[in-house]
Amino acid sequence: MNREIMTFDNVGLAxxxxxxxxxxxxxxxxDISFQLYRGEVLGVIGRNGAGKSTLLRLLxxxxxxxxxxxxxxxxxxxxxxxxxLGFIHKLSGFDNAIMSLVTQGKTIKEAHxxxxxxIDFSGIGHLMDHSVSTYSAGERARLxxxxxxxxxxxxxxxxxxxxxxxxxxxxxxxxxxxxxxxxDQTAVLVSHSPTTIRKFCERVLWIEEGAVKALGPADxxxxxxxxxxxxxxxxxxxxxxxxAA
Amino acid sequence: xRKYLDLIWLRGIGALKADTKQSYLGMLWWVLEPxxxxxxxxxxxxxxxxxxxxxGSNFVxxxxxxxxxxxxxxxxxxxxxxxxxxxxxxxxxTYLPKWIFPSVANLTALIRFSFVFPxxxxxxxxxxxxxxxxxxxxxxxxxxxxxxxxxxxFLLAASVxxxxxxxxxxxxxxxxxxxxSGIFFDISERPDEIQAILRLNPFVTIxxxxxxxxxxxxxxxxxxxxxxxxxSITAFAAGIALLVRFxxxxxxxxx
Numbered sequence: 001m002n003r004e005i006m007t008f009d010n011v012g013l014a015x016x017x018x019x020x021x022x023x024x025x026x027x028x029x030x031d032i033s034f035q036l037y038r039g040e041v042l043g044v045i046g047r048n049g050a051g052k053s054t055l056l057r058l059l060x061x062x063x064x065x066x067x068x069x070x071x072x073x074x075x076x077x078x079x080x081x082x083x084x085l086g087f088i089h090k091l092s093g094f095d096n097a098i099m100s101l102v103t104q105g106k107t108i109k110e111a112h113x114x115x116x117x118x119i120d121f122s123g124i125g126h127l128m129d130h131s132v133s134t135y136s137a138g139e140r141a142r143l144x145x146x147x148x149x150x151x152x153x154x155x156x157x158x159x160x161x162x163x164x165x166x167x168x169x170x171x172x173x174x175x176x177x178x179x180x181x182x183x184d185q186t187a188v189l190v191s192h193s194p195t196t197i198r199k200f201c202e203r204v205l206w207i208e209e210g211a212v213k214a215l216g217p218a219d220x221x222x223x224x225x226x227x228x229x230x231x232x233x234x235x236x237x238x239x240x241x242x243x244a245a
Numbered sequence: 246x247r248k249y250l251d252l253i254w255l256r257g258i259g260a261l262k263a264d265t266k267q268s269y270l271g272m273l274w275w276v277l278e279p280x281x282x283x284x285x286x287x288x289x290x291x292x293x294x295x296x297x298x299x300x301g302s303n304f305v306x307x308x309x310x311x312x313x314x315x316x317x318x319x320x321x322x323x324x325x326x327x328x329x330x331x332x333x334x335x336x337x338x339t340y341l342p343k344w345i346f347p348s349v350a351n352l353t354a355l356i357r358f359s360f361v362f363p364x365x366x367x368x369x370x371x372x373x374x375x376x377x378x379x380x381x382x383x384x385x386x387x388x389x390x391x392x393x394x395x396x397x398x399f400l401l402a403a404s405v406x407x408x409x410x411x412x413x414x415x416x417x418x419x420x421x422x423x424x425x426s427g428i429f430f431d432i433s434e435r436p437d438e439i440q441a442i443l444r445l446n447p448f449v450t451i452x453x454x455x456x457x458x459x460x461x462x463x464x465x466x467x468x469x470x471x472x473x474x475x476x477s478i479t480a481f482a483a484g485i486a487l488l489v490r491f492x493x494x495x496x497x498x499x500x
Contacts, residue, residue: 015497019409057496061340064493079339086256086335090263099255103335108251131266 002038005076005155005186006059009033010068013054025066028054029210032068036155036188041181043201043218044190045225051210052190056080056157059188079104079153081177083144083164089133093124093143096132100144104151114150121176122146123169138165145173149180156180156187161196194222253345257352264353275357276364279316283309290429306372310455311428313365317358318394318448319419324350325398326405326415333499343488343495347402351395362387369459382464386454389470389477393451396477399484406498407491426452447473 011032014025029051036042036059046052057063058070060080072078085100097118101111119125122142124135132140141164158181163174181187181200191197197204197218204221206214214221265271283305291304328346335341370376405411426448432440443449450473457463467474491498 057337060338062337062493062496082338084334085338086332088259088263090266091259095259095262099252099259102248102252102255103339103341105248107248108255 002040004035005038006036006070006072006078008035008058008068008070011058011065011070012067013051013058013063014066027210029058029065029207032207032210032212034205034212034215036186038186039184040203041185041187041189041201043197043204044188044207045192045194045197045204045222046207046213047192050207052192052207053159055207056159056188056190059155059157076154077105078155078157079151080157080159081148081151083141083148085144085147087132087140087144090131092129092131093135094119094128097128097143097147100147101150104147106150118143118146118150121149123172138169141165142169142173145169149173149176154186156185158187158189160191160193161189161200194226198222249342249345252341253348253352256345256349257356260349260353261356272360275360279313279361280364282316283312286312286429306369306374306460307431307456308429309365309368310459311426311452313361314358314390314452314455315423315426315428315448317354317361318390319423320357321351321354321394321398322401322419323415324354325394326401326411328398328402329406329495330412330499333496336496336499340493343402343492344399344485347398347484348395350402351391351398354394355391366459374460377462379462379464380458382466383455383458385465385467385470386451386458389454389473390451392477392481393447393473396479396481396484399488400480401484403484403487403491406495407487409500422446422448425449428452447476 011029012027013029014027017023017026032055034042044052044055054063057080058065060078062080064070085103087096087100091099094115097115098108098111101114101118102108106114119128122145124139124142127135127139132143135143145164158177161174161177161181163170163172163177165173178200181189189197189200201218203216204214204218204225205212206221206225214224268274270277287305287308290308325347328350329336329343332346336343366376401411401415405415425443426446427443432443432449432453435443450470454465454470457469458465
Protein backbone atom coordinates (compact mmCIF):
# COMPACT_ATOMS: atom_id res chain seq x y z
CA MET A 1 0.00 0.00 0.00
CA ASN A 2 1.09 3.58 -0.71
CA ARG A 3 2.28 6.17 1.79
CA GLU A 4 -0.28 7.90 3.94
CA ILE A 5 -1.20 11.39 2.80
CA MET A 6 -3.38 12.36 5.76
CA THR A 7 -3.79 10.99 9.27
CA PHE A 8 -6.55 11.50 11.83
CA ASP A 9 -5.47 10.82 15.39
CA ASN A 10 -8.16 10.59 18.10
CA VAL A 11 -10.05 13.45 16.51
CA GLY A 12 -13.08 14.82 18.34
CA LEU A 13 -15.33 17.73 17.54
CA ALA A 14 -17.95 19.32 19.75
CA UNK A 15 -20.52 22.08 19.45
CA UNK A 16 -21.84 24.08 22.34
CA UNK A 17 -25.60 23.79 22.63
CA UNK A 18 -26.01 27.55 22.95
CA UNK A 19 -23.90 30.72 22.93
CA UNK A 20 -23.42 30.39 26.69
CA UNK A 21 -19.76 29.31 27.10
CA UNK A 22 -20.75 27.12 30.06
CA UNK A 23 -23.46 25.23 28.18
CA UNK A 24 -22.96 21.54 27.61
CA UNK A 25 -20.91 20.32 24.64
CA UNK A 26 -22.42 18.13 21.97
CA UNK A 27 -19.80 15.72 20.65
CA UNK A 28 -20.51 15.27 16.94
CA UNK A 29 -17.34 13.27 16.43
CA UNK A 30 -15.35 11.48 19.11
CA ASP A 31 -12.12 9.62 18.91
CA ILE A 32 -11.85 9.22 15.14
CA SER A 33 -8.58 7.68 13.94
CA PHE A 34 -7.70 6.56 10.44
CA GLN A 35 -5.17 7.03 7.65
CA LEU A 36 -5.77 8.11 4.11
CA TYR A 37 -3.30 6.67 1.60
CA ARG A 38 -2.08 8.27 -1.58
CA GLY A 39 -4.08 7.23 -4.65
CA GLU A 40 -6.84 5.39 -2.80
CA VAL A 41 -10.56 6.14 -2.70
CA LEU A 42 -11.76 5.90 0.85
CA GLY A 43 -15.47 5.44 1.36
CA VAL A 44 -17.20 6.86 4.39
CA ILE A 45 -20.56 5.40 5.25
CA GLY A 46 -22.98 6.09 8.04
CA ARG A 47 -26.54 7.07 8.79
CA ASN A 48 -27.92 10.62 8.84
CA GLY A 49 -26.41 12.56 11.69
CA ALA A 50 -23.50 10.15 12.11
CA GLY A 51 -21.05 13.00 11.53
CA LYS A 52 -20.15 12.42 7.86
CA SER A 53 -20.46 16.03 6.75
CA THR A 54 -18.50 17.25 9.74
CA LEU A 55 -15.80 14.73 8.89
CA LEU A 56 -15.64 16.12 5.33
CA ARG A 57 -15.25 19.66 6.64
CA LEU A 58 -12.39 18.50 8.85
CA LEU A 59 -10.78 16.74 5.87
CA UNK A 60 -11.15 19.94 3.83
CA UNK A 61 -9.42 21.93 6.57
CA UNK A 62 -12.42 24.24 6.88
CA UNK A 63 -12.73 23.63 10.59
CA UNK A 64 -10.31 22.37 13.23
CA UNK A 65 -11.05 19.61 15.78
CA UNK A 66 -11.55 20.26 19.49
CA UNK A 67 -9.31 17.35 20.40
CA UNK A 68 -6.84 15.03 18.72
CA UNK A 69 -4.82 15.96 15.66
CA UNK A 70 -5.00 15.87 11.91
CA UNK A 71 -1.69 15.70 10.08
CA UNK A 72 -1.01 15.82 6.40
CA UNK A 73 2.00 16.04 4.16
CA UNK A 74 3.30 19.53 3.56
CA UNK A 75 1.61 21.42 0.75
CA UNK A 76 -1.18 18.89 0.32
CA UNK A 77 -4.47 20.51 -0.67
CA UNK A 78 -7.81 18.90 -0.04
CA UNK A 79 -10.98 20.32 -1.48
CA UNK A 80 -14.68 19.64 -1.33
CA UNK A 81 -16.44 19.34 -4.67
CA UNK A 82 -19.11 21.97 -4.51
CA UNK A 83 -21.53 23.44 -7.02
CA UNK A 84 -21.69 26.99 -5.73
CA LEU A 85 -18.55 28.66 -4.52
CA GLY A 86 -19.94 32.09 -3.72
CA PHE A 87 -21.65 33.05 -6.96
CA ILE A 88 -22.65 36.72 -7.17
CA HIS A 89 -25.98 36.32 -8.94
CA LYS A 90 -26.03 39.79 -10.50
CA LEU A 91 -22.81 39.03 -12.39
CA SER A 92 -22.43 37.12 -15.64
CA GLY A 93 -21.65 33.43 -15.83
CA PHE A 94 -18.24 34.31 -17.22
CA ASP A 95 -17.36 36.66 -14.34
CA ASN A 96 -18.58 34.11 -11.83
CA ALA A 97 -16.56 31.35 -13.47
CA ILE A 98 -13.37 33.41 -13.23
CA MET A 99 -14.13 34.35 -9.64
CA SER A 100 -14.91 30.79 -8.58
CA LEU A 101 -11.75 29.46 -10.21
CA VAL A 102 -9.71 32.00 -8.27
CA THR A 103 -11.60 31.07 -5.10
CA GLN A 104 -10.49 27.49 -5.77
CA GLY A 105 -6.89 28.63 -5.65
CA LYS A 106 -6.02 29.63 -9.23
CA THR A 107 -4.49 32.97 -10.19
CA ILE A 108 -6.46 35.32 -12.46
CA LYS A 109 -4.18 34.38 -15.34
CA GLU A 110 -4.68 30.65 -14.85
CA ALA A 111 -8.41 31.19 -14.47
CA HIS A 112 -8.58 32.90 -17.88
CA UNK A 113 -6.76 29.92 -19.42
CA UNK A 114 -9.09 27.42 -17.77
CA UNK A 115 -12.37 29.20 -18.43
CA UNK A 116 -12.61 27.84 -22.00
CA UNK A 117 -12.70 24.35 -20.54
CA UNK A 118 -15.47 25.39 -18.19
CA ILE A 119 -17.58 26.87 -20.98
CA ASP A 120 -17.03 23.84 -23.14
CA PHE A 121 -17.94 21.33 -20.44
CA SER A 122 -20.96 23.22 -19.13
CA GLY A 123 -22.56 23.33 -22.59
CA ILE A 124 -24.08 26.74 -21.82
CA GLY A 125 -21.62 28.91 -23.76
CA HIS A 126 -24.48 30.99 -25.15
CA LEU A 127 -25.43 32.04 -21.60
CA MET A 128 -22.00 33.04 -20.34
CA ASP A 129 -22.66 36.77 -20.83
CA HIS A 130 -26.01 36.62 -19.04
CA SER A 131 -26.23 37.23 -15.33
CA VAL A 132 -26.45 34.09 -13.23
CA SER A 133 -29.69 35.31 -11.67
CA THR A 134 -31.41 34.55 -14.99
CA TYR A 135 -30.17 30.93 -15.02
CA SER A 136 -32.41 28.01 -14.22
CA ALA A 137 -31.36 25.78 -11.32
CA GLY A 138 -30.10 23.23 -13.82
CA GLU A 139 -28.01 25.77 -15.75
CA ARG A 140 -26.51 27.02 -12.52
CA ALA A 141 -25.65 23.46 -11.54
CA ARG A 142 -24.03 22.90 -14.97
CA LEU A 143 -21.85 25.95 -14.51
CA UNK A 144 -21.01 25.01 -10.93
CA UNK A 145 -20.07 21.48 -11.87
CA UNK A 146 -17.95 22.55 -14.84
CA UNK A 147 -16.04 24.94 -12.58
CA UNK A 148 -15.60 22.33 -9.88
CA UNK A 149 -14.11 19.87 -12.39
CA UNK A 150 -11.29 22.33 -13.10
CA UNK A 151 -10.08 22.08 -9.51
CA UNK A 152 -7.02 19.93 -9.04
CA UNK A 153 -6.75 19.20 -5.33
CA UNK A 154 -4.43 16.48 -4.04
CA UNK A 155 -7.37 15.05 -2.12
CA UNK A 156 -10.81 15.31 -3.68
CA UNK A 157 -13.68 15.23 -1.20
CA UNK A 158 -17.10 14.14 -2.41
CA UNK A 159 -20.41 14.33 -0.63
CA UNK A 160 -22.27 11.66 -2.61
CA UNK A 161 -21.31 10.59 -6.11
CA UNK A 162 -23.40 13.04 -8.01
CA UNK A 163 -24.36 13.77 -11.53
CA UNK A 164 -26.23 17.03 -11.89
CA UNK A 165 -28.58 18.88 -14.23
CA UNK A 166 -30.91 17.40 -16.83
CA UNK A 167 -30.75 13.82 -18.06
CA UNK A 168 -28.08 14.47 -20.69
CA UNK A 169 -25.81 16.47 -18.38
CA UNK A 170 -26.34 14.05 -15.52
CA UNK A 171 -24.83 11.27 -17.61
CA UNK A 172 -21.97 13.50 -18.76
CA UNK A 173 -21.13 14.84 -15.31
CA UNK A 174 -21.52 11.49 -13.62
CA UNK A 175 -19.13 9.98 -16.16
CA UNK A 176 -16.55 12.74 -15.70
CA UNK A 177 -16.68 12.27 -11.97
CA UNK A 178 -16.27 8.52 -12.25
CA UNK A 179 -13.26 8.92 -14.52
CA UNK A 180 -11.71 11.33 -12.08
CA UNK A 181 -12.25 9.07 -9.08
CA UNK A 182 -11.02 5.99 -10.92
CA UNK A 183 -7.78 7.75 -11.98
CA ASP A 184 -4.92 7.94 -9.49
CA GLN A 185 -6.72 10.76 -7.70
CA THR A 186 -6.80 10.40 -3.92
CA ALA A 187 -10.39 10.83 -2.85
CA VAL A 188 -12.80 10.49 0.02
CA LEU A 189 -16.35 9.60 -0.94
CA VAL A 190 -19.11 10.05 1.59
CA SER A 191 -22.39 8.32 0.93
CA HIS A 192 -25.19 6.48 2.62
CA SER A 193 -25.56 4.15 -0.33
CA PRO A 194 -23.46 0.98 0.04
CA THR A 195 -23.91 0.29 -3.69
CA THR A 196 -22.16 3.53 -4.65
CA ILE A 197 -19.35 2.98 -2.18
CA ARG A 198 -18.84 -0.65 -3.25
CA LYS A 199 -18.41 0.51 -6.83
CA PHE A 200 -15.65 3.02 -6.19
CA CYS A 201 -13.89 2.30 -2.91
CA GLU A 202 -11.35 -0.28 -1.81
CA ARG A 203 -11.52 0.68 1.85
CA VAL A 204 -14.42 1.89 3.91
CA LEU A 205 -14.75 3.84 7.14
CA TRP A 206 -18.06 3.32 8.88
CA ILE A 207 -18.99 5.92 11.43
CA GLU A 208 -21.86 5.69 13.82
CA GLU A 209 -22.82 8.24 16.47
CA GLY A 210 -19.58 10.09 15.87
CA ALA A 211 -17.26 7.14 16.42
CA VAL A 212 -15.51 4.66 14.12
CA LYS A 213 -17.67 1.55 13.99
CA ALA A 214 -15.49 -0.28 11.48
CA LEU A 215 -12.57 0.40 9.13
CA GLY A 216 -11.37 -2.08 6.56
CA PRO A 217 -11.84 -3.62 3.10
CA ALA A 218 -15.02 -2.44 1.41
CA ASP A 219 -16.73 -5.82 1.16
CA UNK A 220 -16.25 -6.78 4.80
CA UNK A 221 -17.38 -3.43 6.20
CA UNK A 222 -20.29 -3.01 3.82
CA UNK A 223 -21.66 -6.51 4.42
CA UNK A 224 -21.67 -5.76 8.10
CA UNK A 225 -23.27 -2.35 7.51
CA UNK A 226 -26.03 -3.82 5.35
CA UNK A 227 -26.86 -6.44 7.95
CA UNK A 228 -27.56 -3.75 10.51
CA UNK A 229 -29.23 -1.37 8.10
CA UNK A 230 -32.03 -3.11 6.22
CA UNK A 231 -33.68 0.22 5.32
CA UNK A 232 -30.81 1.52 3.23
CA UNK A 233 -31.51 3.86 0.37
CA UNK A 234 -34.48 5.52 2.02
CA UNK A 235 -32.66 8.57 3.28
CA UNK A 236 -33.50 11.72 1.36
CA UNK A 237 -30.88 13.22 -0.92
CA UNK A 238 -29.31 16.44 0.33
CA UNK A 239 -29.49 18.39 -2.90
CA UNK A 240 -32.69 18.57 -4.86
CA UNK A 241 -31.01 19.04 -8.22
CA UNK A 242 -28.87 15.95 -7.81
CA UNK A 243 -29.26 12.22 -7.61
CA ALA A 244 -26.82 9.43 -7.01
CA ALA A 245 -25.05 8.30 -10.16
CA UNK B 246 -0.37 35.01 -1.34
CA ARG B 247 -0.61 36.12 -4.95
CA LYS B 248 -3.83 34.21 -5.49
CA TYR B 249 -5.35 35.67 -2.32
CA LEU B 250 -4.67 39.20 -3.61
CA ASP B 251 -6.18 38.15 -6.95
CA LEU B 252 -9.24 36.94 -5.08
CA ILE B 253 -9.59 40.20 -3.11
CA TRP B 254 -9.38 42.15 -6.35
CA LEU B 255 -11.93 39.98 -8.20
CA ARG B 256 -14.42 39.88 -5.34
CA GLY B 257 -14.05 43.61 -4.76
CA ILE B 258 -14.61 44.50 -8.40
CA GLY B 259 -17.37 41.89 -8.61
CA ALA B 260 -19.23 43.42 -5.66
CA LEU B 261 -19.00 46.89 -7.24
CA LYS B 262 -20.17 45.60 -10.63
CA ALA B 263 -23.11 43.82 -9.03
CA ASP B 264 -23.90 46.98 -7.07
CA THR B 265 -24.10 49.14 -10.20
CA LYS B 266 -26.53 46.65 -11.73
CA GLN B 267 -28.94 47.04 -8.83
CA SER B 268 -30.21 50.46 -9.92
CA TYR B 269 -30.94 52.49 -13.05
CA LEU B 270 -28.36 55.15 -12.23
CA GLY B 271 -25.71 52.60 -11.21
CA MET B 272 -22.29 54.14 -10.61
CA LEU B 273 -23.75 57.63 -10.51
CA TRP B 274 -25.10 56.83 -7.04
CA TRP B 275 -21.54 56.60 -5.70
CA VAL B 276 -21.26 60.40 -5.97
CA LEU B 277 -24.95 61.25 -5.91
CA GLU B 278 -25.57 59.73 -2.51
CA PRO B 279 -22.86 61.70 -0.62
CA UNK B 280 -23.86 64.87 -2.48
CA UNK B 281 -27.51 64.51 -1.50
CA UNK B 282 -26.52 63.70 2.05
CA UNK B 283 -24.31 66.79 2.19
CA UNK B 284 -27.15 68.91 0.83
CA UNK B 285 -29.49 67.50 3.45
CA UNK B 286 -27.13 68.16 6.34
CA UNK B 287 -26.38 71.62 4.98
CA UNK B 288 -30.05 72.47 5.00
CA UNK B 289 -30.46 71.08 8.49
CA UNK B 290 -27.42 72.66 10.10
CA UNK B 291 -26.40 75.80 8.24
CA UNK B 292 -29.85 77.36 8.23
CA UNK B 293 -30.80 76.83 11.85
CA UNK B 294 -28.53 75.47 14.51
CA UNK B 295 -25.30 77.11 13.46
CA UNK B 296 -26.02 80.11 11.33
CA UNK B 297 -24.34 82.57 13.67
CA UNK B 298 -20.60 83.41 13.75
CA UNK B 299 -19.23 81.56 10.73
CA UNK B 300 -20.70 82.58 7.43
CA GLY B 301 -22.88 79.90 5.86
CA SER B 302 -20.78 79.64 2.71
CA ASN B 303 -17.68 78.51 4.62
CA PHE B 304 -19.68 75.92 6.46
CA VAL B 305 -20.45 74.08 3.22
CA UNK B 306 -16.79 73.31 2.64
CA UNK B 307 -16.22 72.49 6.27
CA UNK B 308 -19.09 70.01 6.04
CA UNK B 309 -18.01 68.47 2.71
CA UNK B 310 -14.43 67.83 3.83
CA UNK B 311 -15.73 66.06 6.92
CA UNK B 312 -18.75 64.22 5.60
CA UNK B 313 -17.24 62.70 2.44
CA UNK B 314 -14.25 61.10 4.19
CA UNK B 315 -16.58 59.97 6.97
CA UNK B 316 -18.89 58.24 4.48
CA UNK B 317 -15.89 56.31 3.20
CA UNK B 318 -14.94 55.09 6.67
CA UNK B 319 -18.55 54.31 7.55
CA UNK B 320 -18.99 52.08 4.49
CA UNK B 321 -15.65 50.33 5.07
CA UNK B 322 -16.51 49.59 8.69
CA UNK B 323 -20.08 48.50 7.98
CA UNK B 324 -18.97 46.22 5.14
CA UNK B 325 -16.00 44.94 7.11
CA UNK B 326 -17.94 44.09 10.24
CA UNK B 327 -20.42 41.93 8.30
CA UNK B 328 -17.88 40.49 5.89
CA UNK B 329 -17.41 37.07 7.47
CA UNK B 330 -21.12 36.62 8.17
CA UNK B 331 -21.99 37.51 4.57
CA UNK B 332 -19.41 35.02 3.27
CA UNK B 333 -20.57 32.05 5.30
CA UNK B 334 -21.60 30.24 2.09
CA UNK B 335 -18.04 30.14 0.79
CA UNK B 336 -16.48 29.68 4.21
CA UNK B 337 -18.55 26.54 4.79
CA UNK B 338 -17.33 24.95 1.57
CA THR B 339 -13.68 25.75 1.24
CA TYR B 340 -10.82 26.99 3.34
CA LEU B 341 -9.77 30.60 2.85
CA PRO B 342 -7.83 32.88 5.21
CA LYS B 343 -10.37 35.10 6.90
CA TRP B 344 -8.55 38.44 6.42
CA ILE B 345 -9.53 38.26 2.75
CA PHE B 346 -13.14 39.24 3.48
CA PRO B 347 -12.74 42.52 5.41
CA SER B 348 -10.07 43.41 2.82
CA VAL B 349 -12.63 43.04 0.03
CA ALA B 350 -15.02 45.38 1.87
CA ASN B 351 -12.20 47.92 2.21
CA LEU B 352 -11.26 47.67 -1.45
CA THR B 353 -14.80 48.41 -2.61
CA ALA B 354 -15.11 51.34 -0.17
CA LEU B 355 -11.75 52.71 -1.36
CA ILE B 356 -12.69 52.49 -5.03
CA ARG B 357 -15.94 54.31 -4.38
CA PHE B 358 -14.12 57.03 -2.47
CA SER B 359 -11.71 57.41 -5.39
CA PHE B 360 -14.70 58.78 -7.33
CA VAL B 361 -15.90 60.97 -4.49
CA PHE B 362 -12.50 62.46 -3.66
CA PRO B 363 -11.92 64.34 -6.96
CA UNK B 364 -15.44 65.71 -6.65
CA UNK B 365 -14.63 66.95 -3.15
CA UNK B 366 -11.43 68.63 -4.40
CA UNK B 367 -13.32 70.21 -7.27
CA UNK B 368 -16.02 71.63 -5.00
CA UNK B 369 -13.42 73.05 -2.61
CA UNK B 370 -11.55 74.69 -5.51
CA UNK B 371 -14.79 76.13 -6.91
CA UNK B 372 -15.37 77.49 -3.39
CA UNK B 373 -12.27 79.63 -3.82
CA UNK B 374 -9.67 77.61 -1.92
CA UNK B 375 -6.41 77.83 -3.92
CA UNK B 376 -4.61 74.54 -4.56
CA UNK B 377 -0.94 74.63 -3.56
CA UNK B 378 1.93 72.16 -3.35
CA UNK B 379 0.96 71.73 0.30
CA UNK B 380 -2.13 69.93 -0.95
CA UNK B 381 0.07 66.99 -1.93
CA UNK B 382 0.36 66.12 1.75
CA UNK B 383 -3.30 65.07 1.62
CA UNK B 384 -1.82 61.76 0.48
CA UNK B 385 -0.54 61.27 4.05
CA UNK B 386 -4.03 61.79 5.41
CA UNK B 387 -5.53 59.36 2.90
CA UNK B 388 -2.92 56.69 3.64
CA UNK B 389 -3.60 57.13 7.33
CA UNK B 390 -7.32 56.75 6.75
CA UNK B 391 -6.80 53.60 4.63
CA UNK B 392 -4.85 52.12 7.53
CA UNK B 393 -7.50 53.21 10.02
CA UNK B 394 -10.37 51.73 7.97
CA UNK B 395 -8.56 48.46 7.34
CA UNK B 396 -7.52 48.02 10.97
CA UNK B 397 -10.86 48.75 12.54
CA UNK B 398 -12.66 46.55 9.99
CA PHE B 399 -10.29 43.67 10.73
CA LEU B 400 -11.05 44.00 14.42
CA LEU B 401 -14.81 44.23 13.79
CA ALA B 402 -14.84 41.36 11.27
CA ALA B 403 -12.99 39.21 13.79
CA SER B 404 -15.18 40.09 16.77
CA VAL B 405 -18.71 40.17 15.35
CA UNK B 406 -19.00 36.40 14.61
CA UNK B 407 -17.63 35.59 18.07
CA UNK B 408 -19.96 38.03 19.87
CA UNK B 409 -23.07 38.28 17.62
CA UNK B 410 -24.54 40.98 19.90
CA UNK B 411 -22.07 43.40 18.32
CA UNK B 412 -24.14 43.47 15.12
CA UNK B 413 -26.59 45.66 17.04
CA UNK B 414 -23.86 47.86 18.42
CA UNK B 415 -21.76 48.55 15.31
CA UNK B 416 -24.30 50.83 13.55
CA UNK B 417 -24.73 52.78 16.79
CA UNK B 418 -20.98 53.22 17.18
CA UNK B 419 -20.72 54.46 13.59
CA UNK B 420 -23.54 56.91 14.21
CA UNK B 421 -21.81 58.07 17.39
CA UNK B 422 -18.66 58.63 15.32
CA UNK B 423 -20.65 60.77 12.91
CA UNK B 424 -21.86 63.07 15.69
CA UNK B 425 -18.63 63.28 17.70
CA SER B 426 -15.91 63.47 15.05
CA GLY B 427 -16.45 67.13 14.31
CA ILE B 428 -18.21 66.76 10.98
CA PHE B 429 -20.81 69.40 11.82
CA PHE B 430 -18.87 71.52 14.30
CA ASP B 431 -15.29 72.60 14.82
CA ILE B 432 -13.88 70.67 17.76
CA SER B 433 -11.21 73.29 18.45
CA GLU B 434 -13.96 75.76 19.30
CA ARG B 435 -15.22 73.60 22.13
CA PRO B 436 -14.18 73.89 25.81
CA ASP B 437 -10.82 72.29 26.56
CA GLU B 438 -12.14 69.40 28.66
CA ILE B 439 -14.68 68.46 25.95
CA GLN B 440 -11.94 68.66 23.33
CA ALA B 441 -9.74 66.31 25.38
CA ILE B 442 -12.49 63.70 25.45
CA LEU B 443 -13.47 64.06 21.78
CA ARG B 444 -9.85 63.82 20.65
CA LEU B 445 -9.57 60.34 22.15
CA ASN B 446 -11.32 59.30 18.93
CA PRO B 447 -8.46 58.86 16.43
CA PHE B 448 -10.79 59.65 13.55
CA VAL B 449 -10.98 63.29 14.74
CA THR B 450 -7.31 63.77 13.87
CA ILE B 451 -7.84 62.32 10.39
CA UNK B 452 -10.74 64.66 9.62
CA UNK B 453 -8.76 67.63 10.91
CA UNK B 454 -6.00 66.58 8.54
CA UNK B 455 -8.33 67.05 5.56
CA UNK B 456 -9.41 70.50 6.76
CA UNK B 457 -5.90 71.62 7.66
CA UNK B 458 -4.65 70.86 4.16
CA UNK B 459 -7.63 71.83 2.04
CA UNK B 460 -9.17 74.72 3.99
CA UNK B 461 -6.44 76.15 6.22
CA UNK B 462 -3.42 75.98 3.91
CA UNK B 463 -1.37 73.86 6.30
CA UNK B 464 0.44 70.61 5.55
CA UNK B 465 -0.24 67.21 7.05
CA UNK B 466 2.93 65.64 8.38
CA UNK B 467 3.22 62.06 9.53
CA UNK B 468 4.02 63.27 13.04
CA UNK B 469 0.67 65.06 13.28
CA UNK B 470 -0.99 61.78 12.34
CA UNK B 471 0.97 59.71 14.86
CA UNK B 472 -1.99 59.13 17.17
CA UNK B 473 -4.38 57.64 14.57
CA UNK B 474 -1.52 55.60 13.09
CA UNK B 475 -0.59 54.08 16.45
CA UNK B 476 -4.24 53.45 17.36
CA SER B 477 -4.79 51.78 13.96
CA ILE B 478 -1.76 49.54 14.27
CA THR B 479 -2.98 48.42 17.70
CA ALA B 480 -6.43 47.59 16.31
CA PHE B 481 -4.80 45.85 13.33
CA ALA B 482 -2.66 43.65 15.58
CA ALA B 483 -5.66 42.70 17.72
CA GLY B 484 -7.79 42.01 14.63
CA ILE B 485 -5.18 39.84 12.91
CA ALA B 486 -4.48 37.96 16.14
CA LEU B 487 -8.18 37.07 16.47
CA LEU B 488 -8.59 36.20 12.78
CA VAL B 489 -5.63 33.82 12.93
CA ARG B 490 -6.52 32.34 16.32
CA PHE B 491 -10.10 31.55 15.28
CA UNK B 492 -9.30 30.93 11.59
CA UNK B 493 -10.87 27.47 11.54
CA UNK B 494 -13.47 28.24 14.17
CA UNK B 495 -15.38 30.98 12.29
CA UNK B 496 -17.13 28.58 9.85
CA UNK B 497 -18.64 26.89 12.91
CA UNK B 498 -19.62 30.14 14.61
CA UNK B 499 -21.39 31.73 11.65
CA UNK B 500 -25.16 31.61 11.99
